[in-house]
Amino acid sequence: MIGSGDPAIKISVSLLACDFARIGEQVSEAERAGADIIHLDVMDGAFVPNISFGVPVINSVRKVTGLPLQTHLMIQDADRYIEAFRKAGSDQIWVHAEASPHLHRSLQAIHAAGAKAGVALNPHTPLDVLEWVKDDLDAVLIMTVNPGFGGQSFIEAMLPKIRAARAMLGPNVDVAVDGGVDARTAPLVVDAGANVLIAGTAVFSHPGGVAAGIAALR
Numbered sequence: 782m783i784g785s786g787d788p789a790i791k792i793s794v795s796l797l798a799c800d801f802a803r804i805g806e807q808v809s810e811a812e813r814a815g816a817d818i819i820h821l822d823v824m825d826g827a828f829v830p831n832i833s834f835g836v837p838v839i840n841s842v843r844k845v846t847g848l849p850l851q852t853h854l855m856i857q858d859a860d861r862y863i864e865a866f867r868k869a870g871s872d873q874i875w876v877h878a879e880a881s882p883h884l885h886r887s888l889q890a891i892h893a894a895g896a897k898a899g900v901a902l903n904p905h906t907p908l909d910v911l912e913w914v915k916d917d918l919d920a921v922l923i924m925t926v927n928p929g930f931g932g933q934s935f936i937e938a939m940l941p942k943i944r945a946a947r948a949m950l951g952p953n954v955d956v957a958v959d960g961g962v963d964a965r966t967a968p969l970v971v972d973a974g975a976n977v978l979i980a981g982t983a984v985f986s987h988p989g990g991v992a993a994g995i996a997a998l999r
């Protein structure tokens with residue numbers, strides 16, 4: 782592992798910003814550079830205004846890495862696809878509260894499929910939606926941009942939300958942050974209580990390459 786960062790802090794690398802013509806190579810590069818998790822952004826062009834990739838890509842990524850695969854579903858009707866994303870090799874499956882009318886059922890379905898379950902919250906969504914599903918959560922994802930695109934700027938107003946999420950959920954639930962995480966914002970989110978840092982642009986568009994991007998975050 783690169784650097785001497787807090788071992789409890791995990792760096793999750795978002796492939797949305799990688800070169801899709803060299804996806805296997807880019808995953809291996811990230812793995813060699815000390816990435817802890819591979820983050821997979823699935824977008825349906827309906828819940829979010831962008832389309833990315835789905836099950837077949839995750840299947841292929843599964844074959845080239847032993848790292849945990851963290852699948853961030855930005856899709857409507859996620860329940861229909863949980864089984865397929867699990868079979869493709871996802872270790873963690875996260876659904877958006879805003880797209881999940883039966884959130885408790887979704888979390889149960891993820892656990893029944895044998896994956897860890899998480900809930901992602903858009904910037905405007907209050908933490909209250911977690912109140913009655915707290916015991917079924919392995920992770921909460923505090924979006925620090927509006928989901929749909931990489932390369933957006935970090936929303937500073939989310940720092941107290943991260944702090945409140947940590948206070949609400951205690952030490953045993955992962956508090957993840959996604960969007961605009963870079964060498965400047967990483968210390969801010971860690972200070973607020975986040976322990977899973979998701980980064981795409983800061984890793985794959987770092988002028989020094991993937992290893993330099995991950996090192997800068999650490």
Ligand code: DX5
Nearest residue numbers: 928929931932960961981982
């Ligand atoms: C945004 C995605 C993020 C995105 C982060 O909807 O959920 O995972 O890849 O990208 P950066 O690190 O470029 O902000």
Ligand code: ZN
Nearest residue numbers: 820822853959
């Ligand atoms: Zn994401």
